Amino acid sequence: MRPSEMLKDSCSLEWQAATNHVFCQELTLGSLSLDKMRIYLAQDYTFIDNFVRLAASAIHHAPTLADRLPLAAFLGIIAGPENTYFQRSFDSLNVSKEEQETPSLLAPTAGFQALMLKAAQSGSYANMVAVLTVAEWVYLSWTQNTDRIDSPLPFYFQEWINLHEGEYFESVVEHLRTQLDRAYDAADGAEKATIADYFKQAVTLEKQFFDACYDI
Template identity: 75%
Template sequence: MRPSEDLKQSCINNWSAATTHPFCIELANGSLPLEKMKRYLAQDYTFIDNFVRLAASAIHHAPSLPDRLPLAHFLGIIAGPENTYFQRSFDMLNVPKSEQTSPELLTPTSDFQALMLKAAKSGEYGNMVAVLCVAEWVYLSWAEPMVDAVEALPFYFGEWITLHAGEYFESVVEHLRSQLDTAYNKADASQQETIKEYFQQAVLLEKQFFDACYA
C-alpha cells in the first residue's frame, strides 16, 4: 500500500466524516442554505494567503525541477481562476466587504492557518506536502462523485465542484500523493511520525472546518 494511502487509513474516520459531510452533500444538491455558503466562502478565502506561502515554500524545497513545476502551475490556478471564483461568488451572494477581507475567524480556520504556517516554516518538504496533499485530496474525494449534479446548480455551487474535480485536478492530487509517498519513504522513523502527525491534524481540521461552517 502506498504511504499516502496508509496515512489516510490512519485517520479514516475523520477522513470519511470530511469527505461525506452534510455541508458537501447539500452543496452538491443545491439545498445548502446560502448563509452557510457565504460563511464558508468568507472563511475559506482567508486560506489563500497562507496556502500560497505554503505552496511556494514547498516549491522551493522540492528536490528537482520536475517536482516543482506541477506545484508551480497549480499555484497559478489558485492565484487565477480560483481567486476569481471567490470574487464573483462574493458579488452574487452580496457578501459584505468586511466579511470578504477580514471575517471573524472560526477556530478551525485559525488552527488550519497555523498548521499551514508551521509546515512552511518547518523547512521539511514532507511536512509541507502532507498538508497540501490533505487540502486537495479531501476536496477531490468529495467533489469528484458530485460532478454530474453541476449543470443544475448555480455557479457558486457548481463551479466550486468543478474546480476540485476532473482530469487536471486529479493530476494535481496524484502529484502531491507521489511527492508525499517519496518523502515519507526517504524519511527516518522520527520524521515519518512527524509527517503522519501533520497529515492527521490536517484531516481533523478539514472535518472541523466543515462542522463549523455548517453549524
C-alpha cells in the same frame, strides 16, 4: 500500500467524516443554505494567503524542477481562476467587504491557518506536502463521493465543484501524493511520525471546518 494511502487509513474515521460531510452533500445538490455558503466562502478565502505561502515554500524545497513545475502551475490556478471565482461569488451572494477581508475566524479556520504556517516554516518538504496533499485530496474525494442532480446549479456551487474535479485536478492530487510517498519513504522513524501527525491534524481540521460552517 502507498504511504499516502496508509496515512489516510491511519485517520480513516476523520477522513470519512470530512469527505462524506453533509455540508458537501448539500453543496453538490444545491440545497445548501446561502447563509452557510457565505460563511464558508468568507472563511475559505482566508486560506489563500497562507496556502500560497505554503505552496511557494514547497516549490522552493522540492528536490527537482520536475517536482516543482506541477505545483507551480497549480499555484497559478489558485491565484487566477480560483481567486476570480471567489470575487464573483462574493458579489453575487452580497458578501460585504468586511467579511471578505477581515472575517471573524472560526476555530478550525484559525487552526488550519496555523498548521499551514507551521509546515511552511518547518523547512521540511515532507511536512509541507503532507498538509498540501490533505487540502486537495479531501476536496477531490468529496466531489467524487457526493450525489449529483441533473438540473443546473448556481455558478457559486457548480464552479466550486468544477475546480475540484476532473482530469487536471486529479493529476494535481496524484502529483502531491507521489511527492508525499517519496518523502515519507526517505524519512527516518521520527520524521515519519511527524509527517503522520501533520497529515492527521490537517484531516481533522478539514472535518472540523465543515462542521463549523454547517453548524452556524
